[in-house]
Amino acid sequence: MDKAQIxxxxxxxxxxxxxxxxxxxxxxxxxxxxxxxxxxxxQITFQSENGFVGLGPAAAKGEENPDxxxxxGLPVTILPGGAFFDSSLSFTIIRGGHVDKTVLGALQVxxxxxxxxxxxxxxxxxxxxxxxxxxxxxxxxxxxxEHSAKxxxxxxxxxxxxxxxxxxxxxxxxxxxxxxxxxxxxxxxELGPEATVEDVLAVTEADLIISEALK
Amino acid sequence: MDKAQIxxxxxxxxxxxxxxxxxxxxxxxxxxxxxxxxxxxxQITFQSENGFVGLGPAAAKGEENPDxxxxxGLPVTILPGGAFFDSSLSFTIIRGGHVDKTVLGALQVxxxxxxxxxxxxxxxxxxxxxxxxxxxxxxxxxxxxEHSAKxxxxxxxxxxxxxxxxxxxxxxxxxxxxxxxxxxxxxxxELGPEATVEDVLAVTEADLIISEALK
Amino acid sequence: xxxxxxxxxxxxxxSDGATVMIGGFIGVGGxxxxxxxxxxxxxxxLTIISNDTVTPELGIGKLVVxxxxxxxxxxxxxxxxETGRQMNAGELEVELVPxxxxxxxxxxxxxxxxxxxxxxxxxxxxxxxKRKLEINGQDYLLEMPLKADIALLKxxxxxxxxxxxxxxxxxxxxxVMATAAELVIAEVDEIVEIGEINPNDVMTPGIFVxxxxxxxx
Amino acid sequence: xxxxxxxxxxxxxxSDGATVMIGGFIGVGGxxxxxxxxxxxxxxxLTIISNDTVTPELGIGKLVVxxxxxxxxxxxxxxxxETGRQMNAGELEVELVPxxxxxxxxxxxxxxxxxxxxxxxxxxxxxxxKRKLEINGQDYLLEMPLKADIALLKxxxxxxxxxxxxxxxxxxxxxVMATAAELVIAEVDEIVEIGEINPNDVMTPGIFVxxxxxxxx
Numbered sequence: 001m002d003k004a005q006i007x008x009x010x011x012x013x014x015x016x017x018x019x020x021x022x023x024x025x026x027x028x029x030x031x032x033x034x035x036x037x038x039x040x041x042x043q044i045t046f047q048s049e050n051g052f053v054g055l056g057p058a059a060a061k062g063e064e065n066p067d068x069x070x071x072x073g074l075p076v077t078i079l080p081g082g083a084f085f086d087s088s089l090s091f092t093i094i095r096g097g098h099v100d101k102t103v104l105g106a107l108q109v110x111x112x113x114x115x116x117x118x119x120x121x122x123x124x125x126x127x128x129x130x131x132x133x134x135x136x137x138x139x140x141x142x143x144x145x146e147h148s149a150k151x152x153x154x155x156x157x158x159x160x161x162x163x164x165x166x167x168x169x170x171x172x173x174x175x176x177x178x179x180x181x182x183x184x185x186x187x188x189x190e191l192g193p194e195a196t197v198e199d200v201l202a203v204t205e206a207d208l209i210i211s212e213a214l215k
Numbered sequence: 216m217d218k219a220q221i222x223x224x225x226x227x228x229x230x231x232x233x234x235x236x237x238x239x240x241x242x243x244x245x246x247x248x249x250x251x252x253x254x255x256x257x258q259i260t261f262q263s264e265n266g267f268v269g270l271g272p273a274a275a276k277g278e279e280n281p282d283x284x285x286x287x288g289l290p291v292t293i294l295p296g297g298a299f300f301d302s303s304l305s306f307t308i309i310r311g312g313h314v315d316k317t318v319l320g321a322l323q324v325x326x327x328x329x330x331x332x333x334x335x336x337x338x339x340x341x342x343x344x345x346x347x348x349x350x351x352x353x354x355x356x357x358x359x360x361e362h363s364a365k366x367x368x369x370x371x372x373x374x375x376x377x378x379x380x381x382x383x384x385x386x387x388x389x390x391x392x393x394x395x396x397x398x399x400x401x402x403x404x405e406l407g408p409e410a411t412v413e414d415v416l417a418v419t420e421a422d423l424i425i426s427e428a429l430k
Numbered sequence: 431x432x433x434x435x436x437x438x439x440x441x442x443x444x445s446d447g448a449t450v451m452i453g454g455f456i457g458v459g460g461x462x463x464x465x466x467x468x469x470x471x472x473x474x475x476l477t478i479i480s481n482d483t484v485t486p487e488l489g490i491g492k493l494v495v496x497x498x499x500x501x502x503x504x505x506x507x508x509x510x511x512e513t514g515r516q517m518n519a520g521e522l523e524v525e526l527v528p529x530x531x532x533x534x535x536x537x538x539x540x541x542x543x544x545x546x547x548x549x550x551x552x553x554x555x556x557x558x559x560k561r562k563l564e565i566n567g568q569d570y571l572l573e574m575p576l577k578a579d580i581a582l583l584k585x586x587x588x589x590x591x592x593x594x595x596x597x598x599x600x601x602x603x604x605x606v607m608a609t610a611a612e613l614v615i616a617e618v619d620e621i622v623e624i625g626e627i628n629p630n631d632v633m634t635p636g637i638f639v640x641x642x643x644x645x646x647x
Numbered sequence: 648x649x650x651x652x653x654x655x656x657x658x659x660x661x662s663d664g665a666t667v668m669i670g671g672f673i674g675v676g677g678x679x680x681x682x683x684x685x686x687x688x689x690x691x692x693l694t695i696i697s698n699d700t701v702t703p704e705l706g707i708g709k710l711v712v713x714x715x716x717x718x719x720x721x722x723x724x725x726x727x728x729e730t731g732r733q734m735n736a737g738e739l740e741v742e743l744v745p746x747x748x749x750x751x752x753x754x755x756x757x758x759x760x761x762x763x764x765x766x767x768x769x770x771x772x773x774x775x776x777k778r779k780l781e782i783n784g785q786d787y788l789l790e791m792p793l794k795a796d797i798a799l800l801k802x803x804x805x806x807x808x809x810x811x812x813x814x815x816x817x818x819x820x821x822x823v824m825a826t827a828a829e830l831v832i833a834e835v836d837e838i839v840e841i842g843e844i845n846p847n848d849v850m851t852p853g854i855f856v857x858x859x860x861x862x863x864x
Contacts, residue, residue: 021431023637043431045637049746050672051816053635066675067803067815073673073726081591081624083632084815086822086850087672087698088754091747092609095542095767098637119772125734125743126725127699132767133747137542166770236648238854258648260854264529265455266599268852281458282586282598288456288509296808296841298849299598301605301633302455302481303537306530307826310550310759313854334555340517340526341508342482347550348530352759381553534760543751544780544787547761563761563780565789570761572782597847630814631848 001194006146006175009192012037013173014103014144018044025049025094025134027104028072031144034103045082047099049130051090054082071130094130095137102138104131106145106172108159111206113169113181115143116161128164135165147174147192153205155179155186176200179208187211216409221361221390224407227252228388229318229359233259240264240309240349242319243287246359249318260297262314264345266305269297286345309345310352317353319346320360321387323374326421328384328396330358331376343379350380362389368420370394370401391415394423402426432592432639440615440643441467444476444580447500451536451581451607452480452490456509459600461582461617462489463645469496477501479536479576481529481603483513494522503576505529528556531573533606538575540609546573581611584645585634588618589627592636601633608638617645649809649856657832657860658684661693661797664717668753668798668824669697669707673726676817678799678834679706680862686713694718696753696793698746698820700727711739720793722746745773748790750823756792757826763790798828801862802851805835806844809853818850825855834862 001009007030015037018024025047026032035057038044046055049071056077059065064075078084093099108116115135118128135141148154155172172179177200178190188200188208197210216224222245230252233239240262241247250272253259261270264286271292274280279290293299308314323331330350333343350356363369370387387394392415393405403415403423412425441464444450454460469492476499483502484491491510493499501523507513516522527535534546547570551557561572583604585594594616596604608614616639658681661667671677686709693716700719701708708727710716718740724730733739744752751763764787768774778789800821802811811833813821825831833856 047637048816050675051819052629053637054629065815067817069673069675069816071672073675078629078815081589081593081636083593083629083635084813084818085632085635086813086818087746087750087820088823089635090819091750092537092541093635093637095747095765096540096609097542098540098609122735125731125741127721127723127743128745128771128773129699129723129725130746132745132771132773133765136766136769137747163771165767262854263599265458266602267846268854269846280598282600284456284458284599286455288458293598293846296806296810296853298810298846298852299596299601300849300852301596301601302529302533302603303606304852305602306533307754307758308852308854310530310548311757311826312759313757313826337518340514340524342504342506342526343528343554343556344482344506344508345529347528347554347556348548351549351552352530378554380550534758538764541751542766544764544766544782544785547755547764549759549761563789565761565791568761572780574782595847630812 001175007033009175010144010173013178014142017142017171018042018101022100023047023053023098025099025102025138029105031103031105047093049090049094051086052078052082052084054079091133094133097137097139099138101140101142102134103142103144104134106143106154108154108156108161109143109169109172110156110159111185113167114159115164115169116159117164119162121162131164135168140170141168143169143172145174147176148203151203153203156205185209188214216390222248224390225359225388228393229357232357233257233316237315238262238313240314240317240353244320246318246320262308264305264309266301267293267297267299269294306348309348312352312354314353316355316357317349318357318359319349321358321369323369323371323376324358324384324387325371325374326400328382329374330379330384331374332379334377336377346379350383355385356383358384358387360389362391363418366418368418371420400424403429432636432642434621434642437463437467437643440464440641441471443613443615444468444473446473447475448580449477449479449578451578451611452478453583453602453604453607454489455481455599455602457484457488459584459596459602459604460484460489461584464582464615464617464643465489465493469493472498474498475500479503479578482506483510485509486512503527505532533603535573535576536603536606536610539577540606543575545575548573576610578611580613580615581607583608583614583616585616585618587620587622587627588616588642589622589624591624592639592642593627593632594634594639595627595631596633605634608634614639615641615643617643619645649853649859651838651859654680654684654860657681657858658688660830660832661685661690663690664692665796666694668795668828669695670800670819670821670824671706672698672816672819674701674705676801676813676819676821677701677706678801681799681832681834681860682706682710686710689715691715692717696720696795699723700730702726703729720744722749750820752790752793753820753823753827756794757823760792762792765790793827795828797830797832798824800825800831800833802833802835804837804839804844805833805859806839806841808841809856809859810844810849811851811856812844812848813850822851825851831856832858832860834860836862
């Protein structure tokens, strides 16, 4: 799969996890594409942590409103029925459990559902932005990412990078696999369109329980 | 003095304590009358803890708006430049030190600046409403009350009723006296129009330091 | 995904023994039509969280008179003598909370915070049985978050997405309560189309609201 | 009692070494004209409290490039590589704070609360050196209130009483910052007469605002 196919595969599969009426926060980057695969009758409300619900598509060229941007600072739109608010209410929504699903990328995720996605000490320290609040507060945390980084596993026995939060990840969706985080460990429940169980095991450091359906 | 004269005397004297541009919260009852003695050029902003700044006079008969009431539930008006908000912001203003002066009644006040004004155990328990937040949060706390209750002192060595707050009162204004709360104790700084030092001492249980100006 | 329902339907969502947040300040901004329906239903043993118990003739006050309330978590009961009478007679438990603390406890419940650190109530009966923390040399009371099974709110206007708008001093506790209950029902004076409330001016986003009822103003 | 002043006058109120809260989210809703004037003034050693350090070409980002900032308390520096470079070189101290925690710490500063109790940051580098509290069997971090000498805000509209109104997503940190600084200056796109902002729709009451500046949009 090329990059575009990987993104499409992951985003489409994440979209299936959303239920009618959900309030959803999509992280910057790959997770943003999930919105492309959600149809209107699902009545999903996207939350933008810089201060609104009802996040719509990117603004059309020439129709950008400099006062309406997403959490990445890009010009977007607000859908009918949406509402603007300040950072305090935005994180009341996020931390208070009013977001049904948050979808984020990861540098590493591990068998305990630990997530690392905000710094590589000495190399890259962008900061956590709203990620720590989102991961702690959202009812369901979905990590959406490429399965490995140039063949190097990102799904580990134990994260080695500083954590974003401990034991908060519920599900990992990659182009190769859908993995659920359970008290017994990581359970491989689905395979990507071109992947076999062996392919997945080869680029996953953490132990995987193979679900009955895949046996 | 009859009741009306007592109220007028106290309210007028409290009004003199307000500085240009102050944000002021007036308690229910006697303190409410202070507004009558403040002229517009003082640019005083009155805060109403149920949710607005710019509290104006009582609504005229027939012009009551059921959606605009003061903290006593009575129909009032909002002045130009005022703003409505919720209880959370209202008490951010109050607790956060954004009210310059709060004026409240008291059942008892003592030499340490302790205030009791919300309950008489077993007899009367109206509740504290916003008083505990106001007294803790306002920059200056002025107790405005009749000097004694039917001759029984209300300004005591030590409050016997449950406190509203400890050591928060800055000034006591009655029809007989103006008293400042200082680390050295209560200082009698002014006399009411018909009172002598001896009159005040006769109905005050707490020790009073008589200011130089009155000697 | 908000739904418009009737008063009786709304009232039926409140079960015996439920913990109910009720907006309003001495009845202003209170869901008084829903409360009338609750009186008809005669639901019992409620724990209510509200600013006050209004007057004996209105809203929460009538619930008190009708003995439907087991416990009241409020800031003030002075406007309803019946509340004081039942409290003194041991028929009704009353927890008195400073008004700013009540707002923050509800907000903490809705915002996922572990508690509230305030000076209000220090060295008063309010501090009894509570943890105190010294922070930078100053004492603070630790007050616990409040949540409810159901919040009964009143708004001036709702659009069909459930976005709420409050006029004047009716706002009071309604917006914080909208964040802190499992189920949120708003009685409104007016229901308008989506778009008629400017998204800048929405005071409670519709994501917090489950049901809207046209009230009786 | 709000006063309308010029950009340069506003900039002169920021002294060397001041702690400054600055509204905006990657520059949107940021007081970018006042920040330009600060760059001209070349005020030094600022501690800034803000969501982020924008981009090297705009607002706070330019202050970073111009080395006017000693310490930045922010949630994110990824949009401005110069911030990361100065941090790694030891030229600029950066305290990274989860975004919701930053909003609450500022709010606590403005609301007279002793601190914030949150789960965000538990078991991460954010918890280092901080008190943890167990409340009802769950751990929370105690995060300290933030206050500032001066807050530089951006609003879409101000009336002459200083009441502020924010369009779209420009609101972000501006309203909480308005409550937490000794001196509050708002840059605005438009100054209108009193009454032109409905008192229901005021987002920051004028009592919080000391000065208004007509900005450069």
